[in-house]
Amino acid sequence: MSADREVTIYDIAKYLNVSAATVSRGLKNNPMISKSTRRKIEDTAQLLGYQSNTFASSLRSRQTNTLGVLVPRLNSHFMSSAIAGMEDAANRHGYNLIIAQSLEDVEKEKRNAATMFNKRVDGLLISLSSNTQTIRHLEPFFKKKIPVVFFDRIHQHDESTAVGINNYEAAYNITKHLISQGCTKIMHLGGNVLRNVYQERLNGYQQALRDHHLPVKEKWHLTSHLSEQAGTDAARYILDLPVNKRPDAVFSANDTAAVYCMLALKDAGLRIPEDIAFAGFNNDPISRVIAPNLTTVEYPGESLGHTAATHLINHLKGISNLYNTNAITLRADLVIRDSSLKNKLQE
Amino acid sequence: MSADREVTIYDIAKYLNVSAATVSRGLKNNPMISKSTRRKIEDTAQLLGYQSNTFASSLRSRQTNTLGVLVPRLNSHFMSSAIAGMEDAANRHGYNLIIAQSLEDVEKEKRNAATMFNKRVDGLLISLSSNTQTIRHLEPFFKKKIPVVFFDRIHQHDESTAVGINNYEAAYNITKHLISQGCTKIMHLGGNVLRNVYQERLNGYQQALRDHHLPVKEKWHLTSHLSEQAGTDAARYILDLPVNKRPDAVFSANDTAAVYCMLALKDAGLRIPEDIAFAGFNNDPISRVIAPNLTTVEYPGESLGHTAATHLINHLKGISNLYNTNAITLRADLVIRDSSLKNKLQE
DNA sequence: CTTATTTTCGCAATCGGTTGCGTAAATATC
DNA sequence: GATATTTACGCAACCGATTGCGAAAATAAG
Numbered sequence: 001m002s003a004d005r006e007v008t009i010y011d012i013a014k015y016l017n018v019s020a021a022t023v024s025r026g027l028k029n030n031p032m033i034s035k036s037t038r039r040k041i042e043d044t045a046q047l048l049g050y051q052s053n054t055f056a057s058s059l060r061s062r063q064t065n066t067l068g069v070l071v072p073r074l075n076s077h078f079m080s081s082a083i084a085g086m087e088d089a090a091n092r093h094g095y096n097l098i099i100a101q102s103l104e105d106v107e108k109e110k111r112n113a114a115t116m117f118n119k120r121v122d123g124l125l126i127s128l129s130s131n132t133q134t135i136r137h138l139e140p141f142f143k144k145k146i147p148v149v150f151f152d153r154i155h156q157h158d159e160s161t162a163v164g165i166n167n168y169e170a171a172y173n174i175t176k177h178l179i180s181q182g183c184t185k186i187m188h189l190g191g192n193v194l195r196n197v198y199q200e201r202l203n204g205y206q207q208a209l210r211d212h213h214l215p216v217k218e219k220w221h222l223t224s225h226l227s228e229q230a231g232t233d234a235a236r237y238i239l240d241l242p243v244n245k246r247p248d249a250v251f252s253a254n255d256t257a258a259v260y261c262m263l264a265l266k267d268a269g270l271r272i273p274e275d276i277a278f279a280g281f282n283n284d285p286i287s288r289v290i291a292p293n294l295t296t297v298e299y300p301g302e303s304l305g306h307t308a309a310t311h312l313i314n315h316l317k318g319i320s321n322l323y324n325t326n327a328i329t330l331r332a333d334l335v336i337r338d339s340s341l342k343n344k345l346q347e
Numbered sequence: 348m349s350a351d352r353e354v355t356i357y358d359i360a361k362y363l364n365v366s367a368a369t370v371s372r373g374l375k376n377n378p379m380i381s382k383s384t385r386r387k388i389e390d391t392a393q394l395l396g397y398q399s400n401t402f403a404s405s406l407r408s409r410q411t412n413t414l415g416v417l418v419p420r421l422n423s424h425f426m427s428s429a430i431a432g433m434e435d436a437a438n439r440h441g442y443n444l445i446i447a448q449s450l451e452d453v454e455k456e457k458r459n460a461a462t463m464f465n466k467r468v469d470g471l472l473i474s475l476s477s478n479t480q481t482i483r484h485l486e487p488f489f490k491k492k493i494p495v496v497f498f499d500r501i502h503q504h505d506e507s508t509a510v511g512i513n514n515y516e517a518a519y520n521i522t523k524h525l526i527s528q529g530c531t532k533i534m535h536l537g538g539n540v541l542r543n544v545y546q547e548r549l550n551g552y553q554q555a556l557r558d559h560h561l562p563v564k565e566k567w568h569l570t571s572h573l574s575e576q577a578g579t580d581a582a583r584y585i586l587d588l589p590v591n592k593r594p595d596a597v598f599s600a601n602d603t604a605a606v607y608c609m610l611a612l613k614d615a616g617l618r619i620p621e622d623i624a625f626a627g628f629n630n631d632p633i634s635r636v637i638a639p640n641l642t643t644v645e646y647p648g649e650s651l652g653h654t655a656a657t658h659l660i661n662h663l664k665g666i667s668n669l670y671n672t673n674a675i676t677l678r679a680d681l682v683i684r685d686s687s688l689k690n691k692l693q694e
Numbered sequence: 695c696t697t698a699t700t701t702t703c704g705c706a707a708t709c710g711g712t713t714g715c716g717t718a719a720a721t722a723t724c
Numbered sequence: 725g726a727t728a729t730t731t732a733c734g735c736a737a738c739c740g741a742t743t744g745c746g747a748a749a750a751t752a753a754g
Contacts (some may be wrong), residue, residue, distance in 0.1 A: 008740055019704045024741060034702060051487070055406040056464050056740030059709045064402075066445075074434060075649070080427035087421060087448050091455075096462065098413075099446050101434050108438075115443065119401045140398065259636055289606055289633045302422070367735045403710030406739045414730060499699055584699060 007050045014275025015044050027052070058120065067312060068116035069099045070109065070126040072153070077284050078301045079127075082151065085127060085305030093313045095122070102129040110137040117141060123312045128153040130192045130225075147315050147322045151308040153195045154327075161325045163308040165332035167197050170297045171204030173334055174279045175251055177295070181213050181342040183249035183277055187220040189234050189257045201253045201281065226253055238276075239268055247339070248276055255280035255287045255296055262290060262339070277337040292338035304330055354397045362391050374399070397682045405467065414659060415463035416446045417456065417473040419500070421521040424631050425648040426474070429498065432652030433472060440660045442469070449476040457484040464488065470659045472652075475500040477539045477572075494662050494669045498655040500542045501674075508672045512679035514544050517644045518551030520681055522598055524642070526559050526618050528689040530596035534567040536581050536604045548600045550629065573600055578607025585623075586615055595623055596687070600644055602627035602634045609618040609637060609686070641687030651677055 009023040016023075018037065026033045026041035033041075044050075058064045067090055071079050083099065090097050098119060102109035109129045116124060117140050124141055128150065135155050141148050142159050154162040176185050188205050191198035206216050222237065224230035234257065238246055252258035258280035262272055270276055272292055280287055280296040287294035307328060315322035356370040363370075365384065373380045373388035380388075391397075396513045414437055418426050430446065437444050445466060449456035456476045463471060464487050471488055473495065482502050488495050489506050501509040525533055536554045538545035553563050569579035569584065581604065587595055599605035605627035609619055617623055619639055627634055627643040634641035654675060660670035 006740080010740080020741075021705080021743075025703085026744085028742095032702065037702085051461075052465050053740050055402040055411075056709090057742075059400070059402040059406055059711090059740080060742045062709075063708055074431040075424070075427040077422070077424070077427075080422040080424075080430075083427075083446075084421040084448060087446065088450075089445065091459075096445055096447070096466065098443050099430075099434065100438065100443070101431060103435075112438075114398075118399050119443065141668045228559070286633055286636045288651070289610070291638050353710080357710080367711075368735080369733055371713085372733085375712095379732065384732080400710050403739090404712075406710085406741090407712045409739080563705075 006053070007048045008053070011048055012044045012050060015048065016040055032283075043307045064120050064122055065094055065097055066096045066119065066121050067309065068119070068121035068124045068126075069097050070097070070102065070112050070116065070124065072102050072104050072127060072129045072272070073327065074099070075103050077150075078282055078299055081301030082127075082305035082308075085307075086309040087303035087305075088302075089306045089313065093310075093317075095309075095313060104130045104226060104328060106132045113137045113141075117146075121146070122316050123147045123149070125149050125151060125308055125312060127151055128155060128194055128195065147312055149308050149322070151304060153197055155196070159212035159323055161311060161322050162327045163304060163311065163330070164197070164327070165297075165304075165330050167200035167332075168204040168207075170281070170332045171201040171251070171253075172208045172333070173204075174295070174297055175205045175208035175282075176212070177334060177336065178249045178251060178277055178279055178340060179208065179214065181249075181273070181277060181340055183342070184214055185220070185247040186214070186249040186251055187222070187234075187238070187247035189230070189250060189252040189261070190221060190223050191226050191253050192223065198253055203212070205251055220247060224257065226257040228256055228260045231257035231262075232264050235261045235264030235268070238265065246276070249273075250276060251279045253281050255282045255284035255286070255294060258294055258296075259284075259286050261291045262294070273338070273340055273342045277342055283335055287335075287337070290339070295337045295340035296335050298333050298335050300330055300332070353400070354395045355400070356397070358395055359388060359391045359397060360404065362395065363387055367542045395674065409467075411467050411469055412441055413445055413466065413468050415466070415468035415471045415473075416444050417449065417459050417463065417471065418446070419449050419451050419474060419476045421446070421448050425499075425629055425646060428648030429474075429652035429655075432649035432654075433656040434652075435649075436653045436656035436660065440657075440664070442656075442660060451477045453479045460484045460488075464493075467556075468493070469663050470494045470496065472496050472498060472659060474498055474562035474657055475542065476504060477542055480541070494659055496659045496669070497502070497653050498651060500544055504545070506670055507659060508669050509674045510651060510677070511544070511674070512644075512646060512651075512677050514547035514679075515551040515554075515629070517679045517681070518548040518598070518600075519555045520551075521628075521642070521644055522552045522555035523559070524683065525596045525598060525624055525626055525687055526555065526561070526682060528624055528687055529622070530689070531561055532567070532594045533561070533596040533598055534581075534585070534594035536569050536571065536573065536577070536597060536608070538573050538600050539570065546601055552598055567594060571604065574605040575603055575607045578604035578609075579611050582608045582611030582615070585612065593623070596620075596625070597623060598626045600628050602629045602631035602641060605641055605643075606631075606633050606637045609641070620685070620687055620689045624689055630682055634682075636683070637686070642684045642687035643682050645680050645682050646675055647679070 009020045012023045013020045023041050024037045087097055100112040106129055109132060138148060148160040154164055190202050194200040209216050222234055245302040258278055262278055272278055278294060280294050283298040285295045287296045314320040356367045357492055359370045360367045372390050373385045395523040420426060434444055447459040453476055456479060484496060498510040501511055537549050540546040556563050605625055609625055619625055625641060627641045630643045630645040634643045661667040
């Protein structure tokens with residue numbers, strides 16, 4: 001009854017006059033142990049209130065059933081959905097998640113990676129911070145053959161899988177859509193091109209312009225953190241242009257910037273989509289609240305997280321081999337809404 | 348150079364001709380070890396590429412530097428902000444977070460609690476699932492003196508602290524505000540009253556009505572999951588009422604339901620706030636995007652998470668004692684916006 | 695009733711740090 | 725210069741579960 005002393009397999013062993021080895025095996029349903037003693041062990045464990053000690057187990061067996069998750073920020077709709085998906089997949093297979101955020105700071109990312117390594121996570125799920133240049137800080141993982149899966153913000157690497165969408169294609173298609181609506185002066189609000197997602201969205205946007213013989217102007221490409229403020233600033237930028245030089249459409253690399261740009265332009269009296277059409281990216285909840293509803297790209301956070309985690313776990317369980325899979329690309333459909341439908345009346 | 352063999356303190360010890368005990372102490376900056384050998388140990392650790400093994404440490408020292416976080420859902424703005432705050436606080440003090448979600452299911456909450464216990468978290472941060480009745484599944488924590496901090500969805504308990512806001516007061520004040528705008532028929536969209544937050548908001552709403560001699564009608568109190576669908580359903584409910592029986596204001600226990608109710612009512616031609624005023628709860632991003640902007644209560648997720656985690660860590664470090672603190676109440680101010688300002692023109 | 699197999703289990707080493715206690719060396723005290 | 729303190733470190737026993745290998749017990753084969 002003493003509160004501090006832990007109940008161990010030795011207590012169960014003593015109680016049943018068997019060895020700790022037998023108890024250990026019995027608890028793990030090892031077929032080596034007879035059905036009857038296995039039952040007795042389980043019953044006694046229940047009776048004594050035994051709780052397995054994960055450390056002791058991890059120390060010896062060299063596996064933790066824990067996955068590390070390293071993200072730039074936790075509090076965005078996309079990211080929290082992705083993590084929800086991961087948690088669901090992990091939980092389903094008996095894994096736990098250790099989560100840390102880099103807050104877009106490489107140094108913190110490095111420290112967090114080191115911590116995860118020290119905690120001996122069985123695998124790592126990572127989305128890079130905006131200013132990460134190399135992934136040398138992940139070397140310890142590669143060296144020790146700890147599987148790494150990149151998601152969303154990817155880095156090409158031979159020994160890991162990248163889970164995401166075809167950003168190029170999505171951006172290309174949404175730009176094409178704007179062009180099909182009669183827009184010819186399309187501006188792009190982009191993120192740091194150090195990150196593949198923003199680089200690819202920029203590329204898709206530019207290629208669509210070129211393919212439709214529209215000019216690619218540097219003035220129409222604004223780079224920012226895609227924050228609310230960035231959206232508002234972009235609106236200011238547009239309003240400061242001479243009226244005849246203003247874009248007739250904006251494609252933003254996320255919904256937040258798009259929405260706050262729209263809000264400011266609406267305040268200034270511009271009509272959407274008549275004066276200026278809008279398209280975003282992510283299908284964030286705010287895109288369905290803004291008036292008019294924002295055309296965007298469905299970025300399936302939850303299933304992306306679920307897929308990434310499941311892929312990692314399958315590798316750990318030996319069901320599949322991660323090293324053979326270079327990339328997993330999820331479907332990311334266009335969600336056409338009123339913010340870009342200039343031809344609505346005609347149709 | 349063999350890839351599998353781990354570098355341990357014994358390797359460092361052998362390299363420097365000292366004992367492993369000295370290395371262990373040196374690595375932890377134990378003053379018992381001289382400055383010079385401490386430096387040598389650190390240098391050698393660096394040289395050999397030593398990475399501490401957390402399990403071995405946890406096994407012996409009986410502490411994991413890990414906090415368990417158990418929430419109903421990860422992917423809401425409030426919750427992901429709270430977790431971001433916790434992560435920040437934890438990281439600052441050398442703690443890690445293990446996160447799991449109950450998906451509003453008690454059984455999953457129980458299983459997750461057991462897992463966290465087995466993982467020997469140093470402390471637990473929990474927000475209850477909507478249908479949790481008792482907290483017997485947390486008994487192992489209390490018995491073993493593992494500190495538990497409730498946040499948001501609280502349960503009163505002698506040996507744990509509850510971190511949240513004064514829901515009663517906030518609801519009272521926001522209802523009072525609606526009354527001050529001339530509203531007399533105020534409807535309430537509430538959540539499951541099993542959870543304190545929804546019970547208290549309901550109480551505050553009702554008391555405000557009574558204090559202003561307004562009737563408290565059961566018909567004007569809808570209980571739901573406060574989802575988007577619930578908001579839309581509430582709108583349907585309102586529209587189905589005879590025009591002269593319709594409420595002239597809605598106070599929703601969250602912003603999501605409020606916003607989707609607004610959208611549906613606007614579609615039906617009702618004017619906000621002229622025909623029907625609106626107030627929500629949480630200050631979710633969508634509340635600043637909907638037109639007109641939604642009056643709401645600022646629920647500071649990030650600082651709430653930060654506070655809860657810091658409080659827990661301070662207890663663990665012996666800086667303060669959690670058992671002395673019954674509750675921590677954060678400020679939750681009203682955010683008055685256009686959705687409720689009927690007197691705007693007059694003012 | 696032997697001998698060969700299969701089942702079922704125990705022994706003991708191991709995983710990698712941590713820590714109470716003891717002691718030699720270094721420094722201080724008178 | 726002898727004794728009292730302080731400093732710096734080593735010894736060895738843990739922490740609690742896992743697992744290769746060997747062996748006893750139970751069952752099958754002849």
